Amino acid sequence: MARQVMIIGAGKQMMKDHVPVVLNTPDCEIVSVVEPDPKSLQHAAETIGCPVFASLEDALSYIKPDIAIVSVPHNQYWPILEILATNHIATLKEKPLSMNEEEGSQIVDLFARNNTYLQICVQRRFSDLYKISKELVERLGEVYSIYAEYNLDLLSLDKKALRWRSDKSIAGGGATLDLGYHTIDLLTYLLGMPDKVYAQLNYNSLPGDYTIDDSMKAMCTYRRGKINANLVVTLIYRSRGEVVKVFGREGYVSVENRGVSLHDRHHNLIETHSFSSKEHEVKNQFNYFLKKVDKRVSLGEQDILQDQLKNMRIIDAIYKSDSNNEIVRFI
Numbered sequence: 176m177a178r179q180v181m182i183i184g185a186g187k188q189m190m191k192d193h194v195p196v197v198l199n200t201p202d203c204e205i206v207s208v209v210e211p212d213p214k215s216l217q218h219a220a221e222t223i224g225c226p227v228f229a230s231l232e233d234a235l236s237y238i239k240p241d242i243a244i245v246s247v248p249h250n251q252y253w254p255i256l257e258i259l260a261t262n263h264i265a266t267l268k269e270k271p272l273s274m275n276e277e278e279g280s281q282i283v284d285l286f287a288r289n290n291t292y293l294q295i296c297v298q299r300r301f302s303d304l305y306k307i308s309k310e311l312v313e314r315l316g317e318v319y320s321i322y323a324e325y326n327l328d329l330l331s332l333d334k335k336a337l338r339w340r341s342d343k344s345i346a347g348g349g350a351t352l353d354l355g356y357h358t359i360d361l362l363t364y365l366l367g368m369p370d371k372v373y374a375q376l377n378y379n380s381l382p383g384d385y386t387i388d389d390s391m392k393a394m395c396t397y398r399r400g401k402i403n404a405n406l407v408v409t410l411i412y413r414s415r416g417e418v419v420k421v422f423g424r425e426g427y428v429s430v431e432n433r434g435v436s437l438h439d440r441h442h443n444l445i446e447t448h449s450f451s452s453k454e455h456e457v458k459n460q461f462n463y464f465l466k467k468v469d470k471r472v473s474l475g476e477q478d479i480l481q482d483q484l485k486n487m488r489i490i491d492a493i494y495k496s497d498s499n500n501e502i503v504r505f506i
């Protein structure tokens with residue numbers, strides 16, 4: 176029998192990334208959609224052709240699915256997750272794990288207590304980009320420095336343009352929590368937790384009604400100070416793109432958008448790889464989720480959830496460092 180999937184939040188990310196993947200997965204069937212916005216609900220009903228509901232409670236009284244995919248504004252997740260976990264519905268939740276580390280721990284505990292599988296969408300982990308980057312970094316000899324940058328060039332962050340994402344009380348944060356999440360996740364994947372973090376953020380660099388951080392600069396050290404990393408994330412002032420450079424004794428690895436290359440100390444290109452599109456990553460992510468739900472993948476293979484808790488600890492430290500003007504130490 177096909178697995179029954181419930182869609183919660185039929186916004187941009189859900190309709191663009193997740194719904195096409197589920198519709199193209201042979202043994203899955205979307206049985207219901209939950210979406211409070213009438214226009215988005217109508218669009219989902221027409222695209223998917225299944226029953227749609229304005230509330231989760233109504234959807235659950237119609238059918239209890241095997242799986243839920245949730246993609247909503249960041250402050251809306253907790254009550255939804257509580258209902259899903261207590262109903263033992265395996266859940267694929269969009270990033271970030273949470274608004275802050277405390278909520279992240281509560282979410283992880285909630286699913287553990289209810290013995291229900293939860294996975295956070297960090298689709299880049301399902302491209303070989305991460306795996307190959309890690310292998311190339313291991314060939315650098317001793318690593319001493321990292322430079323990471325993620326930029327957007329938005330003209331306005333006013334709530335008319337950015338909607339809920341402009342409001343810190345709904346989004347939890349901007350450059351750091353929302354845009355920086357994937358870059359922080361890459362650093363966590365490569366290096367684990369930093370030893371310490373110092374950060375400075377910009378708020379209200381542009382005119383307009385918004386309360387999120389529009390830009391973030393952080394300096395971190397890893398491996399007892401052997402590696403220092405600087406991280407620059409901005410929503411507003413650079414052309415779009417993402418770069419992570421890792422420097423070691425034998426050369427450097429450069430991860431740029433969806434490509435990775437290894438150079439020696441003389442800037443000679445040793446090898447280069449480019450990776451599949453986001454669609455492919457999202458598909459691999461969903462297949463991994465299904466295997467985990469069926470317990471066809473051993474738990475040790477990738478501890479995505481524990482890494483997401485680390486991401487939240489780092490993100491909290493970045494905000495704390497900026498607001499208290501202090502270095503936040505983890506060891």
Ligand SMILES: NC(=O)c1ccc[n+]([C@@H]2O[C@H](COP(=O)([O-])OP(=O)(O)OC[C@H]3O[C@@H](n4cnc5c(N)ncnc54)[C@H](O)[C@@H]3O)[C@@H](O)[C@H]2O)c1
Pocket residue numbers: 183184185186187188189209210211212215246247248249251255269270271296297298353
């Ligand atoms: N993985 C990625 O690369 C990536 C990219 C973009 C967005 N995202 C994440 O996806 C999520 C959604 O972002 P988006 O850009 O699609 O936002 P969006 O505003 O386009 O979509 C959110 C939808 O959730 C609906 N909603 C609000 N409250 C709800 C509730 N209580 N129950 C059900 N639905 C509710 C809204 O009406 C809206 O349709 C966020 O967590 C965001 O960080 C991830």
